[in-house]
Amino acid sequence: MTPPPPAPVVTVIVPGFEVADYAQEAIDSLRAQTLTDWLAVLVDDASTDATGGIFDAAAAADPRFRVVHHAARGGLSAARNTGLELVETPFVAFLDADDRYTPSALERLVATVDASGSDFAVGAYVRLRPDHDGGNPTGTYVTGVVQPWVAAATDPARSGTTLEEHPEASGNIVAWSKVSRTELWRREGLRFPVGKAYEDQIVAQQMYTRARAFDVIPDVVVHWRERFDGTSITQHKGELPVLRDYLEALAGGIAVLDGAGQPRAAASRVRLILSMDLPPLVDIGRVHADDAYRRELGAFTRELWDRAGDAADLDPAIADTLAAARLW
Numbered sequence: 001m002t003p004p005p006p007a008p009v010v011t012v013i014v015p016g017f018e019v020a021d022y023a024q025e026a027i028d029s030l031r032a033q034t035l036t037d038w039l040a041v042l043v044d045d046a047s048t049d050a051t052g053g054i055f056d057a058a059a060a061a062d063p064r065f066r067v068v069h070h071a072a073r074g075g076l077s078a079a080r081n082t083g084l085e086l087v088e089t090p091f092v093a094f095l096d097a098d099d100r101y102t103p104s105a106l107e108r109l110v111a112t113v114d115a116s117g118s119d120f121a122v123g124a125y126v127r128l129r130p131d132h133d134g135g136n137p138t139g140t141y142v143t144g145v146v147q148p149w150v151a152a153a154t155d156p157a158r159s160g161t162t163l164e165e166h167p168e169a170s171g172n173i174v175a176w177s178k179v180s181r182t183e184l185w186r187r188e189g190l191r192f193p194v195g196k197a198y199e200d201q202i203v204a205q206q207m208y209t210r211a212r213a214f215d216v217i218p219d220v221v222v223h224w225r226e227r228f229d230g231t232s233i234t235q236h237k238g239e240l241p242v243l244r245d246y247l248e249a250l251a252g253g254i255a256v257l258d259g260a261g262q263p264r265a266a267a268s269r270v271r272l273i274l275s276m277d278l279p280p281l282v283d284i285g286r287v288h289a290d291d292a293y294r295r296e297l298g299a300f301t302r303e304l305w306d307r308a309g310d311a312a313d314l315d316p317a318i319a320d321t322l323a324a325a326r327l328w
Helices: 023-031 051-061 076-084 105-116 148-154 167-171 182-188 200-210 240-259 263-287 291-312 316-325
Strands: 010-016 038-044 065-069 091-094 120-130 141-143 158-161 178-181 214-225
Touching (some): 010 023, 038 051, 038 076, 105 120, 105 158, 105 178, 105 214, 120 148, 148 167, 148 214, 178 182, 200 240, 240 263, 240 291, 263 291
Parallel strands (some): 010 038
16 A cells, blocks of 8 residues: 655745746746655735735645635735634745745755744845846856855854854844744734734744744855846835835834844844945935935934944944935
8 A cells, every 4th residue: 555645744835926937937846845744835915916826736746735825915924824823734934926945945944843843934035136137138047156144144054042152043034934833823823914014024033032042054045036027026125115114124123132132132133234235225315306205314323323423343344334324
């Protein structure tokens, strides 16, 4: 007799809205996993393109996929929350439907957190960028390198660590770089804030501050896509409502660290925002048509600058850039 398949150990929640050009790659990256005992909840957030059909075809071909279709668009947070309500496995993970896993991502993350007894494990990630240098505007992408702030959070490997011991981990704020125990989400009542962009920021800091312990590994587990067509929310930071959500999320994440009594992690996060997040926004602000963009960015920059003081130890060029924004 053929033995029954092993019980699934991890559920991967895959939200998607209008991602027909990319969803098959995400699905294929799940099928290619070296760990095969997974389930995936594909949440179609009321797409009007072929996303729902691609999800349905995946489920028809492989019983490890389950599809949920939202009747009305709820946003990324709502889609992830829908998936969370359906999780019955010991572990849970997230993969956006325009990104892709590396082949051993689930195996490495699940094995790490299973062996340590920690509440979650977090890995590294790289950008998947349009291949403009190749002169091909039709869909070719190339992977980047692990950026310094990602390496600072995940390299070297640590088992059973905390923010007190490793405050730089607070810089890894994306949902899809982690595998966590489902019990953590239930114990702490964690859910993504609906109606907000950059929803990972606050939830990630809640995970770090409420976990009994977590693990980090330097392995690249996700290729994070920057779309050719510029439709990713992260590619719309020149829009004032998106800027407001972004700054609110950055401030909210710091507030979580403050409220949990994690001053070193909060200071690390402030330094990273000053050096990495704000300079590109200042470049946008210099030429933006709306003075409100500059005013709101300037106020946020002054607040973080005053908080960091000399401890920020920024590169002189970055400090000069932020000095201009502080006058807005």
